[in-house]
Amino acid sequence: METIAFMNKKGGVGKTTLVANIAAMLATEGGKSVVMVDLDDQANLSSIFVVDTDREPSVSEVFRNKTYEIQDCISQAVLKGEFIDNLFIAHSNIGLSQAIREMPGRLNIEKRLIKSMENLDVDYVLIDCPPSGGEAVLNAIYAADKVVVPVNMGGFATNAIQDVLELITEVKGYDSTGEMLESEKVVFVRNKLDKRNRAVNKKVDDALVPINKYLASSVCRVASKMDHAIMDDMPLVLHDPKSELVSDIRSLIKEVF
Numbered sequence: 001m002e003t004i005a006f007m008n009k010k011g012g013v014g015k016t017t018l019v020a021n022i023a024a025m026l027a028t029e030g031g032k033s034v035v036m037v038d039l040d041d042q043a044n045l046s047s048i049f050v051v052d053t054d055r056e057p058s059v060s061e062v063f064r065n066k067t068y069e070i071q072d073c074i075s076q077a078v079l080k081g082e083f084i085d086n087l088f089i090a091h092s093n094i095g096l097s098q099a100i101r102e103m104p105g106r107l108n109i110e111k112r113l114i115k116s117m118e119n120l121d122v123d124y125v126l127i128d129c130p131p132s133g134g135e136a137v138l139n140a141i142y143a144a145d146k147v148v149v150p151v152n153m154g155g156f157a158t159n160a161i162q163d164v165l166e167l168i169t170e171v172k173g174y175d176s177t178g179e180m181l182e183s184e185k186v187v188f189v190r191n192k193l194d195k196r197n198r199a200v201n202k203k204v205d206d207a208l209v210p211i212n213k214y215l216a217s218s219v220c221r222v223a224s225k226m227d228h229a230i231m232d233d234m235p236l237v238l239h240d241p242k243s244e245l246v247s248d249i250r251s252l253i254k255e256v257f
Ligand SMILES: Nc1ncnc2c1ncn2[C@@H]1O[C@H](COP(=O)(O)OP(=O)(O)OP(=O)(O)O)[C@@H](O)[C@H]1O
Pocket: 010, 011, 012, 013, 014, 015, 016, 017, 018, 040, 044, 129, 130, 131, 191, 192, 193, 220, 221, 222, 223, 224, 226, 227, 230, 245
């Protein structure tokens, strides 16, 4: 089983989009069993794949009650009323932050998620993080074999990168960000690339030079039909399989997974 967390303290960079599409592709094209864990109380990921996100137990229960395992709150993913083979989700809802804040026995709080996953047996666990460095994110990093950090090809792209590196270094117990990076546990992925924006792309690429070695060579292009897919409650890989972004995601999976 490989656990991959999608995190960036910066919001709107594509964490949820990549989890939804990579998970759907791994399950439907790759025949892999995949559990998505939604650790964001915005519940954007859950609202794509779960009919009733208010239903309990949700992932909040794992933090509220130490006898709960992640399996207890997992359901099979549903799209347009149909179950998707191999694809499962531990859904969240608005109660998650409070559940984490009030977690009993807060010592080692970052270890709660991984403990709840001890008996889980699937090919992949993909964790969608909220845009913060809070306790949910510490749990995700602690549980992850690898952390994927999406970076927007636009303004402020590189703002949170140093923070992200320091956070992962601390949670994983490395002495320095350099040592952590050498462990190849972190991959940065450029998202929302619009090839027409040459000047902006060059600026972002220049700013990313210090982490070039840890940058996926697969780049995710901006998809014009993303809003249609969202309105249709479908991940793009199933809504518009011919999209350029879908082939980018396929390359990314080959490169990183
Ligand atoms: N490659 C892409 N092409 C087009 N639109 C995209 C792409 N990636 C993400 N988006 C859009 O950008 C917006 C933000 O994406 P998303 O919600 O995945 O980011 P996030 O990092 O999960 O945000 P948050 O930090 O709020 O959780 C969404 O409207 C999404 O549809």
